[in-house]
Amino acid sequence: MPGRGRREREISLDFDEQDRIMTYNGLESCILNNQSYENESRTSRGDGASDSLDYDDNFSSSSSSKEYAFGSFSSHWMTMKRDEQGSDEWELSDSPKKFYVKDKPTYAVPFSDVETMKEKFAKLLLGEDVTGGRKGVSAALALSNAITNLAASIFGELWKLEPLAEERKSKWQREMDWLLSPTNYMVELVPAKQSGANGRTMEIMTPKARADIHMNLPALQKLDSMLIELLESMVNTEFSYAEVGSKAEGRNKSARESKRWWLPLPQVPKTGLSDAERKKLQYKNKVVNQVFKAAKSINENVLLEMPVPSIIKDALPKSGKANLSEEMYKVLSVESSSVGEMFVSLNLKSEHNALEAINRLEAAAFAWKERIREEGSGKSPVRTSWSFIKDPMSEVDKMELLVERAEALLQQIKSRYPNLPQTFLDATKIQYGRDVGHSILEAYSRVVKNLAYSIMCRIGEILEEDTLSNPNSEANIIKRNEQSGVEHHVQQGGRDGECDSESESTATTPTRNRAPWDREADDIAALPLGICKLRTGILILLLSCCRFGFWKMGLPRFARPKEGDGESSPNLYVANCGPAVGLSYDTIASAFSSFGEIKGVYAADETGARVIVSFLESSSADSAFKALNGRPCPHLGGRSLHIRHSVLQLQSSIVHHTVPVALMASDLNIPGLYLFHDFITAEEEKELLLAVDNRPWKSLSKRRVQHYGYEFCYDTKNVDTKQHLGALPSFVSSILKRVSSSPDINDHANLVLDQLTVNEYRPGVGLSPHIDTHSAFEGSIFSLSLAGPCIMEFRRYISGSWDRNNTSNTDGQIENPDSCTELSRKAIYLPPRSMLLLSGEARYAWQHYIPHHKIDNVKGTMIRRSSRRVSFTFRKFEILDYLPDCRSEQVRANASSHNTVILNLIDKTAAVALGIQDTDYNL
Numbered sequence: 035m036p037g038r039g040r041r042e043r044e045i046s047l048d049f050d051e052q053d054r055i056m057t058y059n060g061l062e063s064c065i066l067n068n069q070s071y072e073n074e075s076r077t078s079r080g081d082g083a084s085d086s087l088d089y090d091d092n093f094s095s096s097s098s099s100k101e102y103a104f105g106s107f108s109s110h111w112m113t114m115k116r117d118e119q120g121s122d123e124w125e126l127s128d129s130p131k132k133f134y135v136k137d138k139p140t141y142a143v144p145f146s147d148v149e150t151m152k153e154k155f156a157k158l159l160l161g162e163d164v165t166g167g168r169k170g171v172s173a174a175l176a177l178s179n180a181i182t183n184l185a186a187s188i189f190g191e192l193w194k195l196e197p198l199a200e201e202r203k204s205k206w207q208r209e210m211d212w213l214l215s216p217t218n219y220m221v222e223l224v225p226a227k228q229s230g231a232n233g234r235t236m237e238i239m240t241p242k243a244r245a246d247i248h249m250n251l252p253a254l255q256k257l258d259s260m261l262i263e264l265l266e267s268m269v270n271t272e273f274s275y276a277e278v279g280s281k282a283e284g285r286n287k288s289a290r291e292s293k294r295w296w297l298p299l300p301q302v303p304k305t306g307l308s309d310a311e312r313k314k315l316q317y318k319n320k321v322v323n324q325v326f327k328a329a330k331s332i333n334e335n336v337l338l339e340m341p342v343p344s345i346i347k348d349a350l351p352k353s354g355k356a357n358l359s360e361e362m363y364k365v366l367s368v369e370s371s372s373v374g375e376m377f378v379s380l381n382l383k384s385e386h387n388a389l390e391a392i393n394r395l396e397a398a399a400f401a402w403k404e405r406i407r408e409e410g411s412g413k414s415p416v417r418t419s420w421s422f423i424k425d426p427m428s429e430v431d432k433m434e435l436l437v438e439r440a441e442a443l444l445q446q447i448k449s450r451y452p453n454l455p456q457t458f459l460d461a462t463k464i465q466y467g468r469d470v471g472h473s474i475l476e477a478y479s480r481v482v483k484n485l486a487y488s489i490m491c492r493i494g495e496i497l498e499e500d501t502l503s504n505p506n507s508e509a510n511i512i513k514r515n516e517q518s519g520v521e522h523h524v525q526q527g528g529r530d531g532e533c534d535s536e537s538e539s540t541a542t543t544p545t546r547n548r549a550p551w552d553r554e555a556d557d558i559a560a561l562p563l564g565i566c567k568l569r570t571g572i573l574i575l576l577l578s579c580c581r582f583g584f585w586k587m588g589l590p591r592f593a594r595p596k597e598g599d600g601e602s603s604p605n606l607y608v609a610n611c612g613p614a615v616g617l618s619y620d621t622i623a624s625a626f627s628s629f630g631e632i633k634g635v636y637a638a639d640e641t642g643a644r645v646i647v648s649f650l651e652s653s654s655a656d657s658a659f660k661a662l663n664g665r666p667c668p669h670l671g672g673r674s675l676h677i678r679h680s681v682l683q684l685q686s687s688i689v690h691h692t693v694p695v696a697l698m699a700s701d702l703n704i705p706g707l708y709l710f711h712d713f714i715t716a717e718e719e720k721e722l723l724l725a726v727d728n729r730p731w732k733s734l735s736k737r738r739v740q741h742y743g744y745e746f747c748y749d750t751k752n753v754d755t756k757q758h759l760g761a762l763p764s765f766v767s768s769i770l771k772r773v774s775s776s777p778d779i780n781d782h783a784n785l786v787l788d789q790l791t792v793n794e795y796r797p798g799v800g801l802s803p804h805i806d807t808h809s810a811f812e813g814s815i816f817s818l819s820l821a822g823p824c825i826m827e828f829r830r831y832i833s834g835s836w837d838r839n840n841t842s843n844t845d846g847q848i849e850n851p852d853s854c855t856e857l858s859r860k861a862i863y864l865p866p867r868s869m870l871l872l873s874g875e876a877r878y879a880w881q882h883y884i885p886h887h888k889i890d891n892v893k894g895t896m897i898r899r900s901s902r903r904v905s906f907t908f909r910k911f912e913i914l915d916y917l918p919d920c921r922s923e924q925v926r927a928n929a930s931s932h933n934t935v936i937l938n939l940i941d942k943t944a945a946v947a948l949g950i951q952d953t954d955y956n957l
């Protein structure tokens with residue numbers, strides 16, 4: 035089959051197994067060093083020696099993860115040649131073809147393993163119905179359950195920080211290899227051009243590796259192997275574990291110890307851990323935390339993609355309000371309150387409360403969305419899109435606002451409680467899901483996340499023991515705090531694409547030799563926290579998201595207490611107190627509750643050793659202050675607390691400033707930026723929309739795109755030179771002519787525009803900050819807005835001066851953002867039919883982006899985003915010099931080769947791993 039050879043080649047390019055694994059080393063070093071991913075990911079690791087997936091000595095001769103599980107069995111095991119064996123288990127028919135993983139010619143498998151596999155296979159398919167006759171399990175659920183059960187059998191009893199037993203480790207690898215194997219065959223069909231014999235170009239559908247699998251699976255495998263490697267490194271430690279029964283011999287026992295007497299008891303030397311050991315452990319904790327966040331983010335994204343099953347749709351109350359309690363509905367309806375204020379009003383007291391609130395909010399948001407969808411499909415009067423909202427709000431408007439607020443609140447709660455059990459909606463998505471790819475990714479990311487969480491809990495226990503072994507050592511605490519201060523930059527990483535650079539610039543604060551109060555910035559944002567109830571009944575806290583991310587989301591924010599600040603307030607800032615020093619939030623709440631009703635206990639920062647205790651009444655806070663400040667607290671293990679009053683700032687003064695929106699380009703004062711209103715007529719607009727709607731769209735995660743002239747490859751963030759799609763289509767000819775003949779833009783229009791990206795945005799969908807890849811595109815960029823308007827914002831670092839050469843290496847990033855201090859932001863309103871021109875400084879020195887809003891505030895008027903906005907962005911492809919100069923000839927030569935594809939893809943995964951939701955490249 036001539037076509038097949040080509041197809042195989044294409045696909046194997048993307049999916050060479052070895053490269054896929056190798057290059058994820060970069061992800062690891064990125065997490066470990068918190069460095070830019072780029073350099074690491076470009077170093078190819080030829081010898082395989084450091085590949086954490088190949089850690090099993092038994093299998094060291096194997097060249098890929100597929101082989102190691104079967105690679106070295108001794109001769110009494112039977113050898114099966116896949117093609118010759120003919121048994122069903124091994125017979126892999128040509129259809130579906132396993133396209134992109136190299137076929138292994140032989141498997142050496144012990145006979146007993148074959149039997150075990152058969153049994154597992156049967157269980158997998160039969161599920162709980164052993165009669166095989168009644169209710170077979172869907173393949174998706176079967177695989178999800180199998181992954182969950184396997185993980186539980188291997189990691190379910192992870193009570194010690196020590197290397198996994200060899201047998202368990204290889205079982206995990208071997209069986210996961212089986213369970214993940216269906217992903218090797220998953221493809222999606224994408225249109226591609228092919229030249230026919232008569233020289234004509236035909237559009238054919240070609241199978242391509244499924245993008246979500248391609249993106250996430252290798253990352254998960256890497257995260258998985260990082261955790262196992264980390265456990266491997268837990269040898270010759272200063273801490274150890276006393277087995278059951280030996281507690282009687284132990285030294286002074288805390289209440290905690292007696293509660294968990296049946297479990298191995300962590301023990302540290304009498305005087306605590308050495309500084310070096312403590313640092314090592316804290317560092318490992320940090321790494322696991324990053325793995326946790328990465329796996330969690332993958333899990334959340336997969337769950338978002340999974341549809342809500344119809345059985346649930348039918349069962350849920352149709353009215354959003356009916357899904358909520360009275361109070362919750364009230365909280366959502368007070369439009370003036372911020373997300374942080376809504377969260378506080380919910381007054382959640384436990385993890386259980388949090389889960390219940392989430393379940394209700396998810397159900398309500400879902401019901402409202404369904405209603406909005408139904409209304410949109412014709413039952414309600416048509417609304418003009420993007421109309422100015424001057425009239426009282428319609429029902430749909432109200433529902434949309436409620437959905438928006440419910441979703442923001444949901445995020446808030448989830449971030450505060452990062453390791454909650456599955457929500458009802460998520461559990462049913464898993465239960466009824468049919469997409470095997472989703473199920474595998476969901477289950478795998480969930481078990482990796484849980485494993486990371488268990489390891490963090492175990493590390494927490496050792497550190498807690500360390501503290502208890504030397505409870506009065508302030509030095510101990512301070513050292514720990516300092517350590518966390520230095521780690522600050524790793525904890526960061528914007529929660530939305532916009533704050534990545536900002537957080538970098540505030541990354542590290544020197545903290546050495548300063549009193550706890552002075553280590554803070556000017557004020558303290560209460561950090562989100564999560565409390566996980568372990569089987570032992572101990573409450574362990576997890577600090578989750580970055581300060582910056584939450585600042586933007588409007589959490590309660592507390593003013594920094596000043597030395598001698600006597601201002602009375604219901605909020606206390608308490609230092610030397612928190613999970614990092616062995617005090618759970620519940621314990622703290624209960625110790626302070628003897629002075630009055632507590633509204634909440636929050637992390638004051640990311641150290642885990644300072645908290646905000648928020649009382650209902652100032653007088654309660656005063657009493658607690660007087661009784662506990664500077665004194666050993668009997669309810670907190672005799673720990674001496676350092677307390678100050680802290681003032682909750684009013685939301686209005688802390689809301690992330692909104693950028694005033696200009697209507698005219700001249701008001702923005704950005705050299706090179708022009709906006710031409712009514713560049714096309716309404717009639718032309720209609721025709722253009724019709725033309726693109728008659729052509730296939732390609733779906734990205736949040737929006738749809740079409741490419742003309744040259745394909746833009748989102749994986750490589752570059753133009754695919756091999757994919758010249760021909761001249762720009764005739765339906766844009768008149769636009770191109772207008773551009774080149776327009777006296778206003780003539781200076782910029784001497785380019786022959788030959789690349790067009792059409793973007794379609796749904797309401798609430800924006801675009802992350804970026805500079806269009808200038809290694810691929812030359813000169814000015816023209817962007818035509820159709821169907822609806824939007825706000826476009828621009829930002830640049832004030833300290834750097836614009837210099838095209840200075841930015842030409844970076845493909846979208848201002849060089850050395852660390853050296854930049856302040857950001858300047860500007861915004862402009864882009865009405866439909868307007869043409870935006872970015873040239874010179876506007877093109878090269880300012881990042882542009884579209885905020886992810888559903889409603890924009892333009893000079894005090896609320897403008898709702900319409901059901902869609904479509905933009906046509908025209909560029910000139912820079913064919914001769916599309917790679918940055920700094921790269922070597924070798925790299926240049928390999929530009930479109932497999933490695934570049936994979937390496938660039940990894941940058942994106944690294945961004946995900948570090949909690950940055952979007953990359954800077956969104957062409």
Ligand SMILES: O=C(O)CCC(=O)C(=O)O
Binds near residue numbers: 791793801905907956
């Ligand atoms: O949608 C737009 O107007 C902007 C699109 C854009 O910035 C891009 O494609 O690079």
Ligand SMILES: [Fe+2]
Binds near residue numbers: 804805806882
């Ligand atoms: Fe752009």
